[in-house]
Amino acid sequence: MNRLTSKLQNLKENKKKALVAYLVAGDPDLDTTLDLMHLFVDSGVDVIEIGVPFTDPIAEGPTIQKAHDRALKNNISLKMILELVDKFRETNTETPIVLMGYLNTFISHIDLVQSIGENSADSILVVDVPGELNLQTYGITNPNINTISLISPTTKDDRVESIAKNSTGFIYYVTLRGVTGSSNLNIEEIKNNIQKIQQYSDAPTMAGFGIKSVEDASTLAACSDGIVIGSSIVEMIADESKTKEFGRIGEYLREMKTAIS
Amino acid sequence: MTFSNSNFPDKEGFYGEYGGKFVPETLMYALEELENTYNKLKDNKDFIDEFYKDLSHFVGRPSPLYFAQRLTDHYKSGSIWLKREDLNHTGAHKINNTVGQILLAKYMGKKRIIAETGAGQHGVATATVAARLGLECHIYMGAEDVRRQSLNVYRIKLLGANVHPVDSGSATLKDALNEALRDWVTNVEDTYYIIGSVTGPHPYPMIVRDFNSVVGKEVIEQSKDLFGKMPDAVVACVGGGSNAMGIFHPFIDIKETRLIGVEAGGEGVSTGEHAAPLNDGTPGVLHGARSYLMQDESGQVKDTKSVSAGLDYPGVGPEHSWLKDIGRAEYVAVSDDDALKAFHEVTELEGIMPALETAHAFAYLEPLMKELDSSANVVVNVSGRGDKDINTVAEIDGIEF
Numbered sequence: 001m002n003r004l005t006s007k008l009q010n011l012k013e014n015k016k017k018a019l020v021a022y023l024v025a026g027d028p029d030l031d032t033t034l035d036l037m038h039l040f041v042d043s044g045v046d047v048i049e050i051g052v053p054f055t056d057p058i059a060e061g062p063t064i065q066k067a068h069d070r071a072l073k074n075n076i077s078l079k080m081i082l083e084l085v086d087k088f089r090e091t092n093t094e095t096p097i098v099l100m101g102y103l104n105t106f107i108s109h110i111d112l113v114q115s116i117g118e119n120s121a122d123s124i125l126v127v128d129v130p131g132e133l134n135l136q137t138y139g140i141t142n143p144n145i146n147t148i149s150l151i152s153p154t155t156k157d158d159r160v161e162s163i164a165k166n167s168t169g170f171i172y173y174v175t176l177r178g179v180t181g182s183s184n185l186n187i188e189e190i191k192n193n194i195q196k197i198q199q200y201s202d203a204p205t206m207a208g209f210g211i212k213s214v215e216d217a218s219t220l221a222a223c224s225d226g227i228v229i230g231s232s233i234v235e236m237i238a239d240e241s242k243t244k245e246f247g248r249i250g251e252y253l254r255e256m257k258t259a260i261s
Numbered sequence: 262m263t264f265s266n267s268n269f270p271d272k273e274g275f276y277g278e279y280g281g282k283f284v285p286e287t288l289m290y291a292l293e294e295l296e297n298t299y300n301k302l303k304d305n306k307d308f309i310d311e312f313y314k315d316l317s318h319f320v321g322r323p324s325p326l327y328f329a330q331r332l333t334d335h336y337k338s339g340s341i342w343l344k345r346e347d348l349n350h351t352g353a354h355k356i357n358n359t360v361g362q363i364l365l366a367k368y369m370g371k372k373r374i375i376a377e378t379g380a381g382q383h384g385v386a387t388a389t390v391a392a393r394l395g396l397e398c399h400i401y402m403g404a405e406d407v408r409r410q411s412l413n414v415y416r417i418k419l420l421g422a423n424v425h426p427v428d429s430g431s432a433t434l435k436d437a438l439n440e441a442l443r444d445w446v447t448n449v450e451d452t453y454y455i456i457g458s459v460t461g462p463h464p465y466p467m468i469v470r471d472f473n474s475v476v477g478k479e480v481i482e483q484s485k486d487l488f489g490k491m492p493d494a495v496v497a498c499v500g501g502g503s504n505a506m507g508i509f510h511p512f513i514d515i516k517e518t519r520l521i522g523v524e525a526g527g528e529g530v531s532t533g534e535h536a537a538p539l540n541d542g543t544p545g546v547l548h549g550a551r552s553y554l555m556q557d558e559s560g561q562v563k564d565t566k567s568v569s570a571g572l573d574y575p576g577v578g579p580e581h582s583w584l585k586d587i588g589r590a591e592y593v594a595v596s597d598d599d600a601l602k603a604f605h606e607v608t609e610l611e612g613i614m615p616a617l618e619t620a621h622a623f624a625y626l627e628p629l630m631k632e633l634d635s636s637a638n639v640v641v642n643v644s645g646r647g648d649k650d651i652n653t654v655a656e657i658d659g660i661e662f
């Protein structure tokens with residue numbers, strides 16, 4: 001079974017919520033990304049989401065945009081990212097890995113996407129492909145990876161169902177109107193919408209975009225199957241990119257883990 | 262009357278294999294809402310009447326098809342006709358589209374207008390129609406373009422709109438579009454995004470084309486009146502491709518007319534330093550549509566180079582990609598130097614100062630008039646006037662005010 005699917009099933013059976021953490025590959029450099037991935041796991045992260053840098057990341061706020069820019073200065077490509085995952089897998093074969101990026105970088109490397117093996121990345125999330133479209137149409141097909149679709153507060157009911165059906169990994173519920181790193185969560189609306197999604201689908205639903213505080217984390221974990229944290233981690237990575245003292249990130253993740261448990 | 266005589270795009274918004282709707286989920290409902298509104302209104306008599314009334318009384322249409330005597334003499338062959346979009350209110354073809362889209366915004370009850378702009382002409386045209394309806398307006402513009410199109414920046418501000426300079430990436434049109442899309446994702450419920458070219462996700466390329474098609478329709482009638490047949494060639498510059506699409510579209514079935522799009526060749530197509538995706542790009546996905554794109558082998562979008570801010574864009578409207586592949590239109594490129602030369606030439610010979618974008622179309626007359634029959638009628642789409650470019654041209658010519 002796919003590593004991501006079985007991990008999420010396992011958590012659900014044990015009535016636990018998933019902690020998903022995001023970083024951008026190659027920010028500030030690939031060796032540091034590898035260290036951070038291990039730090040994530042040691043701090044309680046269940047699923048790692050690796051941002052695949054793109055020149056025009058239209059769904060990202062300034063924090064993650066800048067991380068993409070920094071990574072692109074290092075000429076990070078999908079090939080290098082898959083090599084990074086291989087290195088990670090030398091010592092960790094447990095933690096599922098999701099590649100999150102934009103369609104153009106994946107379709108430029110269809111050969112690589114199709115050759116992803118069992119012991120590599122586990123899932124792909126393409127931000128700029130609407131959920132009811134089938135990624136297979138674009139050549140993104142591989143028995144070893146599943147796909148994740150986004151549902152947002154503005155998704156109409158009739159589309160929720162078809163999107164939920166197409167999502168083989170989990171459903172990513174975008175918790176706000178806006179780009180990554182914005183704030184102003186509307187908790188009531190989020191609760192209602194996630195309930196609606198769960199009526200249509202048994203797939204796990206993760207909540208993400210704009211989650212920063214432990215309070216948000218615990219409230220949202222209570223009404224979903226887990227939470228995704230991105231911008232606040234990426235900001236801490238940027239702050240310590242010279243010193244590489246990432247102790248604060250470990251602490252922060254452990255607090256988050258406690259908050260959702 | 263209806264706007265469009267074409268079967269394209271298809272239901273999913275594709276022109277052959279180009280186009281589509283590649284956007285973050287949050288925008289999907291807004292695109293659907295826009296598509297439904299447009300499909301309902303485009304055959305509605307009141308809506309069409311209102312649009313054409315604004316085009317004649319606010320924009321000043323129809324624009325003349327003007328015989329360029331001295332330019333014709335200069336090339337010693339054929340007849341050169343100028344479609345005078347530079348005479349429109351606000352000085353470019355861009356107003357045709359904004360007058361139409363602001364009506365859609367009004368019908369949809371949107372209170373806040375956003376737009377991206379490169380040369381500033383679309384920013385001015387958007388700020389103008391927003392002012393006319395008293396709507397809040399925000400214009401995104403690359404920091405580099407804010408610098409080189411400062412006159413238009415000031416015009417936009419005078420019209421009561423907010424200009425947001427964009428520093429990210431190459432700080433030009435592409436980055437302004439990114440930022441406008443991010444604004445839209447954030448404020449989607451009360452905001453109407455007036456895209457300025459035949460780019461972006463479906464239904465924008467279709468809507469912008471349809472509103473600009475008035476240009477080509479007028480040319481067909483004017484050609485009959487003025488020289489009794491269809492032109493042998495229609496020439497237009499291509500940035501995102503809206504002025505070209507507007508004049509090409511009604512001609513698609515008129516096979517005797519060659520359609521020639523002129524892209525920005527920058528330092529020369531062979532140098533890689535240009536903004537000519539149809540000449541030197543490969544299909545890719547940017548800003549919600551699949552189309553020819555300047556990208557590297559990893560699928561990263563390349564920086565572009567052009568003396569003209571309005572053409573300085575790595576992508577192009579999907580319908581142009583389709584017209585290129587089926588061979589219905591030809592796409593060529595003209596260098597910065599040749600465009601600047603044409604700018605001066607047309608100004609001196611005709612007393613018409615074209616925008617630097619438009620100067621690219623004029624520059625292609627040099628090879629084209631040699632190639633064509635001496636009886637050929639050629640129409641150049643004068644997409645805009647050049648006042649906005651005076652600072653750029655003066656700087657290049659080493660003149661300080």
Ligand SMILES: Cc1ncc(COP(=O)(O)O)c(C=O)c1O
Nearest residue numbers: 382500501502503504571644645
């Ligand atoms: C005068 C003029 N012509 C042409 C263009 C290029 O745009 P398009 O290719 O959409 O006509 C611009 C864009 O700013 C412009 O201002």
